[in-house]
Amino acid sequence: MSLTRYKKKRDFTQTSEPKGEKKKKGVAPLTFVIQRHDASRLHYDFRLELDGVLKSWAIPKGPSLDPADKRLAMMVEDHPLEYGKFSGSIPKGNYGAGTVDIWDYGTYTPDGVTKRADYEKHLREHLEKGDLKFTLKGKKLQGSFALVQMKRAEEGNAWLLIKHRDEHATKGYDIESVKPARPHGKKVWGKADPEAPKEKEKAKKPEPSALKSVRSGKAHKYKEFIEPMAAQTREQPFDDAAWVFEIKWDGYRAVAEIGKKEKRLYSRNGLSFESLYPDVFDALDKIKEPAILDGEIVVLDENDRPSFQKLQQYGENPTLPIIYYVFDILSHKGKSLTSVPLLERKEILAKLLPKDHEIIRYSDHVEEHGKRVFQHAVELGVEGVIAKKADSLYNPGRRTYDWLKIKNLNTQEAVVAGYTAPRRSRKHIGALILGIYKRGKLIYIGHTGTGFTDKLLKEVYGALQPLVRETSPFQEKIPFNAPVTWVEPRLVCEVKFAELTDEGILRQAVFMGMRIDKAPKEVDHLDVEEAATAEKAKKGKKTGRTGKAAKATAKPASRQATKTARKKTTEDTHEGTIRVDGHEVKLTNQNKLYFPKDGITKGQVVAYYNSISKYILPYLKDRPESLKRNPNGIEDKGFYHKDAAEDAPSFVDSITLYSEGARKDIDYILCNNKATLLYMNNLGCIEVNPWCSRTKSLDNPDYLVLDLDPSDKNTFNQVVDTALAVKEVLDKAGAVGYCKTSGASGLHIYVPLAAKYDYDQARMFAELVAHHAQELVPRFTTLERSLNQRKGRLYIDYLQNKRGQTLASVYSMRPVPGATISTPLEWKEVKHGLHPSDFTMETLPKRLEKKGDLFKPVLGKGIDIAKCLKKMEGGA
Known part of the structure; x- marks a missing residue:
């Protein structure tokens, strides 16, 4: 029990929240506090004193005295005891920015324990078990409650706060109708103060940047x-x-x-x-x-x-x-x-x-x-x-x-030549316009609008104002889709970028900072071009002009894995180039058998994707791809290849994302056109595995997924029964779900979110649905992730809802005997007798002609999780 995470998230020069230290155990009554936190989303923070700190949970809808309300409570970092007395405003730009009011406070005791000396030992043991029972003695909340950890939450932080039935229970309790015990300041109830107290800002003036x-x-x-x-x-x-x-x-x-x-x-x-x-x-x-x-x-x-x-x-x-x-x-x-x-x-x-x-x-x-x-x-x-x-x-x-x-990383110093106007809620600057000097002339190399904090935008904007000029510093005319303010080219910044186009433009440039140590006229070359020129002179042969080359050397391990996986088998000589939407796509070894028992070749796999491309591409566009490659067919193990964009043709779009696991940037392919799809197929991608989120909202999935994963002992009829149990839960919650075959042995159920929620929220709701569905079919299902603990039962997997996780796309072929296809279903088809083997590359095209794209609503209007939770928790 440490305050390290609490302190790490806060800048105590900017916020009046207490820094605090862990207190020694005492004999005084244990305290609790409930704080109404009007931040980016209104929620209530529920805190219990234990072992010298405040154990803390964030409750979106707040606690309730109604036993019918099972309130979701997300466990967060420990807080210092002094935080129990904190009320006030947390400045914009800081963690938890918004207004905090003390809604209720008092003391509490663990149920079933009479001696004060035993309180914390008992609470500690039951906290570890995920089952706390206690009695509150507050100004507003009194009586017996339980905090129950939800089964197999991935981070272990999803709990339910439940009121026990006693004399304090109140049916139809509405927390928002009750004012705080100690509101902060003189403000309109329910509206957060926009800024922190000015006294705090004056207390310590930081050194200038x-x-x-x-x-x-x-x-x-x-x-x-x-x-x-x-x-x-x-x-x-x-x-x-x-x-x-x-x-x-x-x-x-x-x-x-x-x-x-x-x-x-x-x-x-x-x-x-x-x-x-x-x-x-x-x-x-x-x-x-x-x-x-x-x-x-x-x-x-x-x-x-x-x-x-x-x-x-x-x-x-x-x-x-x-x-x-x-x-x-x-x-x-x-x-x-x-x-x-x-x-x-x-x-x-x-x-x-x-x-x-x-x-x-x-x-x-x-x-x-x-x-x-x-x-x-x-x-x-x-x-x-x-x-x-x-x-x-x-x-x-x-x-x-x-x-x-x-x-290892593509970085470039650039002269700031101007900036575009901001859009929507953004302030000060939309994007910086960048250039370098060549033979004394300023040449346009692109723009950057990402990598800024609000504070940094304001600071850079202020630095540019004395430099504003009427005309462009570039000799050539540069078109922009927003109003431009030109400046004298006197400031230098540094950006990182994905690649350099054939026209010499930086793609996906991200602002890293200003280079106060560089004069603009010193910025007279592109590093990636200089590197290519040097390599060409060294090797005596032509070197391409792509910025990917500099990054390619950063991945020797992945390339070696690729080489190792490409075991030499009998090679066919059938090669050719096809023209797809104006792009030349090279196809190789089209006669190689990919499905030996079915007689299906690599060429037939490519032909299948070519024929259904208009249906699958909407589900792939702008989503990072984790390539699963089987270049020698399904009887070879194959390998995963995430960092796949570096050697791709120019028609392949990509995005560079930092991987915490790999501790480096990964160049993901974006399958945005048919040519890219066929290029991936030619690499040996029998199946296609996109992220659940798109590049414009990488932290917000377009849908959540429940993966029904049967064991060898489950029948497919039991998979069907589980899917119908999930549908029953979704129906009661007022949510819609769309079912497809996994293409292998299970079913996938997708719930549209329209990128309104982050992955944590999606996973939280998915777990809640999985929890209730498992209770409907407990005999043959489980929420146990460990294979050893499943004991031959079907696993309802909600943990796929995490940034970077992938599942086989709808209409994707699967590398299993029969070349089955992940196929969307009407719910009336989800009944006993259904089987994934019914949907293959032979049958799907005709099905599409007859039924069209049944999965289209998955990319449409998303559900309202708050309304669904209300129906699930309160039966409203």
Whole structure:
């Protein structure tokens, strides 16, 4: 029981919520508090004192005195005891922004326990079991209650709060008709205060950000300074005994000059860092001998990885962990070392720097094994590696091929040329318009509208206002679909992006921060083009102009897995190219048997998808695809391939998303056209597996899914009975569900949500439906996820409702004997005698002609979960 999660979510310089510490156990009565929290969605927070903290649950509809109301309660992080006295406003932009009122408070006791000394032990044991029974003695709520954990909630945080029948029970209880015991401030009841108290804002004024400091002139620029040596760009990592390899840190390049009495710290263009990063500047005192150092200032995120975006916030949050990684030394004790070989310089540097210092750290290297270092960089999720010739000399101000940067992520510095007007509720800026200089002219390279916080939008907008001009800084005319404000091209930002188009435009550019250390005229090349040019010169052959090349090296493990999986079998020579909607799609090995017992070839699989493409594509469009590839047919195990967009043709759309599990960016294919669908089929994709959400709302699924997964001991009639039980629950809740065969052994039931809810909310409702359905057919069903615990029963799987999870799409073929198809059903067809083998690539086209697309409503109007919960919980 810790307050770590509570503290991690809050910035106590911005909110008046108590910081709190865990209290020791006492003998006083245990307390409870209920707070009405008018945040993005109104809810009530129910808190019980236990083991020195407040165990906490968020209750969307609030507690009730009516035993018929089974209120959903989502367990959240522990809160400090002081929070029980908190009421007030949490400022916009902070976790839980909105107004908090104390609705009720008092004491409580566990049911069935008489001695105070035994209270917490009993409560702790029953909390662990997921079954708490207690009696409240509050101003409004009194009597016996139960908190019951819902079966097999994935995170274990979904509970039900239930009022027991006693003299305090009240039928038809309406919590919103009862005013708080201690409302906050003088406000209209039911409306949240829009902003936090101004006194809080005045209490502590944070340091200005780097951008603000430069604008205000607080960060001065030195007239005389040393411009550090720079690296050329290369695409591929390599091994070479004559080279050493270092991690490429994602921060601000910084030169430190340390004299006997004075010291300086500045950027590559001479901008003083002394007031911006005072902790680093002060730490230079630990270096006891005169020296000139070259390194990188970085700030670490919560996963101890360098974050350029966090570095931008450092002035306003100086508690962030900051490090000066030093990788070179130019001078020592007044003697220049620029003509000394690199390894000798680093040996001097390592001896000079303080050991195990919190801020100043030596940036080590690995000799020869560049590929291994690069793979390590990929696993760490850092920007890439720097390769340096072991005997290279230091050439200040020069970009040289003795140093090479090899990127794991596609990043690019860009000049800000203007911005588009914001749309809908967004403020200040819609997107920044970006360019680079080529032969003295500013060239358009794209725009970025993502990666901003509200605060950052305001700050960048403020920095651009003094630079506004009437005309475009570009010579060519650039069309935009929103009004444009042009600015003098004096500011530089950094973006990450998915790829570079043939026209030299950055696709899916994401704003990372402003580069206060770069002059606009220095931004005179595209890194991915430079890397391709260097690789072409090295190899003596043509290199493509795609930005995917730089990222391709970041995935050696996945490519190796691909090669391993492609076992050489008897290869057919049948190849050809077909033209699909103006795109050339190459098809190979079309005579290869994919379903040996059925005599179905790869070409027939491609032909099937070609024939039903207009039906399946609406369910694939703009959804990341996790490719399941069976290039040698269904009798080979096959493999999953998520990171599949890097080598795809130009007609294949993609999206780059960071994977927490893989700790790197993943390039997902988006199947947005028929050519892409057939390209995937040609890769060996017998089945198609899209996400439940689309790119414009990745955290909000368009539907939830219940996967009825039978064991070997279940009959398909029992699968049908379970589906009908789910339908009964949905009908009572006023929700609609649409059934399809999985194409293998089960059934899938989809409930449309229209992207109105996030995955947690979808999964919560799916679990509730699964819970009630399982109670209708308990003899042969289970909610146990573990195969060992299912004991031959059908598993009602609601855990598929999670970002990144996939199921076989409707109309997808399945890699099982018979080449069955995942087929939508009318509910009147869901009856005993139904079987998935009835729906194959032979029968489905005729069925589509007759019935049309039965699944279309799944992408239509979504259900109202709140109304459904009300019917399920209250019987209304």
